[in-house]
Amino acid sequence: MNKILLIIQREYFSRVKKKSFIVMTILVPVLFIGMISLIAYIAVKQNDFGDKKKIEVADESGRFFARLKNDNSVTYTAAKDLATAKSSFIKDGYDYLLYIPASMEGVQLLGEKKAGPMTSGKIEDELTEIIRAQRLAEAGIDSVTLAKAQKSISVASMQVTEKGVKDANAGVAMGLGILCAFLIYLSLFIYGTQVMRGVIEEKVSRIVEVIISSVKPFQLMLGKIIGVGMVGLTQFVLWIAISIGLSMAGGTALMKNSMHNKQEQMAQMQHVGGNVSVATQQVPANETSGVMQAIAGIPIAYTLGCFLFYFLFGYLLYSAIFAAVGSAVDNETETQQFMLPITLPLIFTFALAQSFIINNPDSSLSIWLSMIPFTSPIAMMIRIPFGVPVWQLAVSMVLMVLGFLFTTWVAARIYRVGILMYGKKASYKELAKWFMYKE
Amino acid sequence: MISIRHIVKQYAAHRALDDVSMEIEKGTVFGLLGPNGAGKTSLIRIINQITAPDSGEILFNGEPLNQVHVDRIGYLPEERGLYKKMEIGEQILYLARLKGLSRPEALKRAKYWFEKLQIQSWWNKKIEELSKGMQQKAQFVATVIHEPELLILDEPFTGFDPVNAEVIKNEILELNKKGATVIFSTHRMESVEELCDSIALLNLSHKILDGKVKTIRNSYRNGTYVLEYEGDKIPMNGSAPFAILQETGHDGYRQVKLKINEGSKVNDLLHYMLPLAAINKLEEVIPTMNEIFIQKVGSSNA
Structure with a gap:
């Protein structure tokens, strides 16, 4: 027991102290958060990044031009008549010429280059809004009545359980399920491969025989698996901590920024006196609070507990197999023939997870996949946010533990022979033979 | 142990x-x-x-x-x-x-x-x-x-x-x-x-x-000796208690590898040689482990 601890210690510290570990641990969340915030920043500030379009408007009916509003992305200028404007708008420094025929049929946006969807979409929206307001006014409906009538409805997806009715926002559940499944998928690959490399390293450097004259091969294998697993946990915890830290810091900065902008906007609006914009601001606020509610509706401890369980046992199960593969080969290139059958169930489940399981969490295929130990870590994590019957979860977990014990037993039998075999091309037949060897 | x-x-x-x-x-x-x-x-x-x-x-x-x-x-x-x-x-x-x-x-x-x-x-x-x-x-x-x-x-x-x-x-x-x-x-x-x-x-x-x-x-001794002496070539006749395996030497200084006959002893060898030459050295040749190794492995493979 003491010796396993020593092995775990060495496996853990020799990896954690590596420069590549430190760099990866810091770089991944920084890049990740950096990328997300850059995208968010550009999305928020796109008007500032995009240049201001100057548009000349040829309005035959004369009803529209006065109502078109300039903002920080477009400025409208009235044209005298279509024919002269058409020939000279580019020369006069305009980007586009907007032609609005009296009939309203065949509105055109002319330009040297095709207008981007942002610009054309904006114009479409404005024209539509103008016409709608006009027609409503003609029909005798004022804007206050209209605002009252326009109530946006959001469907609250509720889940009926024994304890009562529970909030279940499908979108958030999906997101959470995919995130957990993805993390498990990724970590099985990353850390499983690390275990395999570690085994190959010991074999290639020929230290393995020295070590197993002190400890049992099984102790060495288990120590390595646990050590690397702890490295994985450490890296995850650090990633999450750094990500939260960064996004909180970034979030506050962004908040301040946008609050500042909002205040400015509000001030402007009070001058203009338009109350339409106030209504539009409330919609996203409602949406965010819906997401917040859904997140609050997910039992954090339960989900986290399941995640840790499937992460841990999924890792243990797969890394034992990876260790056996590592022991059977003399270098990493030889692992290819074994890698595919090992990773196939993972890839298959993950591909299915994003399309089938997430849309049919209670279909029998989904249930089966969440029971089989080789696929359950991913399949079950997708299902959990949607609610899984306790008995199914229990069966899946018991099978997971049994599966782990079984694969570790098989892997250990191959491992103990494999690590002492040099220059022998390992085939499946050979592995079976090793498995059958007596102690 | x-x-x-x-x-x-x-x-x-x-x-x-x-x-x-x-x-x-x-x-x-x-x-x-x-x-x-x-x-x-x-x-x-x-x-x-x-x-x-x-x-x-x-x-x-x-x-x-x-x-x-x-x-x-x-x-x-x-x-x-x-x-x-x-x-x-x-x-x-x-x-x-x-x-x-x-x-x-x-x-x-x-x-x-x-x-x-x-x-x-x-x-x-x-x-x-x-x-x-x-x-x-x-x-x-x-x-x-x-x-x-x-x-x-x-x-x-x-x-x-x-x-x-x-x-x-x-x-x-x-x-x-x-x-x-x-x-x-x-x-x-x-x-x-x-x-x-x-x-x-x-x-x-x-x-x-x-x-x-x-x-x-x-146990692998077989009565082989190396003899170094000053004198002429050993006259071999029926009375010599040994057989010569190998002989080298010049200018009256000679080295002989010999095998004592079954039943004879080193003393018999000396007795035979003393009147003929001035003996410098007589040493038994015990097989090296290498020779025993090769011999044993060779014969067990055969």
């Missing part, structure tokens, strides 16, 4: 050891000899409990071999190495602690050995930065640091230059003098004669010879 009794080890279609028995006495240097593939490594791995025999048993000081004994054995495998990217000092401490030493104790002994072998300046170097000889020295320290009662050394001198091989040989002998039993597996027969008290010779999974080196060599 070690009693090996009727060990059988079967690998699929190949029987690596077939009813092998031997006794290794406490405080001796025991040579485990044999050509490649004879079963030496299989036997050594069984003593180290890396693998287990299919049948037969091994006693360690009279007790059946078990995990407790692992810490009392030091093993230097033929296929050896260390972690390439780990600092050498840390690595020795790790291996010593795997053998049951506490960290402070391991540190104290590692320092002692590093100084003794003059590699203390390498403490913080990684293995990949060291020369082959340096690595071997470090590996040797890892083998002996826990002061094992039994040292198992598989080809310990490979990778050493002659100077360092001598250093390591003296360290082994010193440990032996302090009471360690040594099992020494090698092909190099000259080191066997120099180091070993007893040997066992394995060939094709069987033990074909064992015993004390002196006894074995004596």
Whole structure:
């Protein structure tokens, strides 16, 4: 027991102290958060990044031009008549010429280059809004009545359980399920491969025989698996901590920024006196609070507990197999023939997870996949946010533990022979033979 | 110290050891000899409990071999190495602690050995930065640091230059003098004669010879001598109690390799020669272990 601890210690510290570990641990969340915030920043500030379009408007009916509003992305200028404007708008420094025929049929946006969807979409929206307001006014409906009538409805997806009715926002559940499944998928690959490399390293450097004259091969294998697993946990915890830290810091900065902008906007609006914009601001606020509610509706401890369980046992199960593969080969290139059958169930489940399981969490295929130990870590994590019957979860977990014990037993039998075999091309037949060897 | 009794080890279609028995006495240097593939490594791995025999048993000081004994054995495998990217000092401490030493104790002994072998300046170097000889020295320290009662050394001198091989040989002998039993597996027969008290010779999974080196060599004496004298060629007639195998020499100084006839003695030889020549030297030619090895393995293969 003491010796396993020593092995775990060495496996853990020799990896954690590596420069590549430190760099990866810091770089991944920084890049990740950096990328997300850059995208968010550009999305928020796109008007500032995009240049201001100057548009000349040829309005035959004369009803529209006065109502078109300039903002920080477009400025409208009235044209005298279509024919002269058409020939000279580019020369006069305009980007586009907007032609609005009296009939309203065949509105055109002319330009040297095709207008981007942002610009054309904006114009479409404005024209539509103008016409709608006009027609409503003609029909005798004022804007206050209209605002009252326009109530946006959001469907609250509720889940009926024994304890009562529970909030279940499908979108958030999906997101959470995919995130957990993805993390498990990724970590099985990353850390499983690390275990395999570690085994190959010991074999290639020929230290393995020295070590197993002190400890049992099984102790060495288990120590390595646990050590690397702890490295994985450490890296995850650090990633999450750094990500939260960064996004909180970034979030506050962004908040301040946008609050500042909002205040400015509000001030402007009070001058203009338009109350339409106030209504539009409330919609996203409602949406965010819906997401917040859904997140609050997910039992954090339960989900986290399941995640840790499937992460841990999924890792243990797969890394034992990876260790056996590592022991059977003399270098990493030889692992290819074994890698595919090992990773196939993972890839298959993950591909299915994003399309089938997430849309049919209670279909029998989904249930089966969440029971089989080789696929359950991913399949079950997708299902959990949607609610899984306790008995199914229990069966899946018991099978997971049994599966782990079984694969570790098989892997250990191959491992103990494999690590002492040099220059022998390992085939499946050979592995079976090793498995059958007596102690 | 070690009693090996009727060990059988079967690998699929190949029987690596077939009813092998031997006794290794406490405080001796025991040579485990044999050509490649004879079963030496299989036997050594069984003593180290890396693998287990299919049948037969091994006693360690009279007790059946078990995990407790692992810490009392030091093993230097033929296929050896260390972690390439780990600092050498840390690595020795790790291996010593795997053998049951506490960290402070391991540190104290590692320092002692590093100084003794003059590699203390390498403490913080990684293995990949060291020369082959340096690595071997470090590996040797890892083998002996826990002061094992039994040292198992598989080809310990490979990778050493002659100077360092001598250093390591003296360290082994010193440990032996302090009471360690040594099992020494090698092909190099000259080191066997120099180091070993007893040997066992394995060939094709069987033990074909064992015993004390002196006894074995004596049992292979066949009455061959080298005689050096000043005088003329020996006149050979029926009365000479020996046959000449080989004769060299010039200017009255001659060397003759001869074989004494069955039933005759060295005194008969001297008696015959004394009137004929001035004898400078007479020495018995005892077969070397190398010759015995080749002869035994050759005849058991035939």
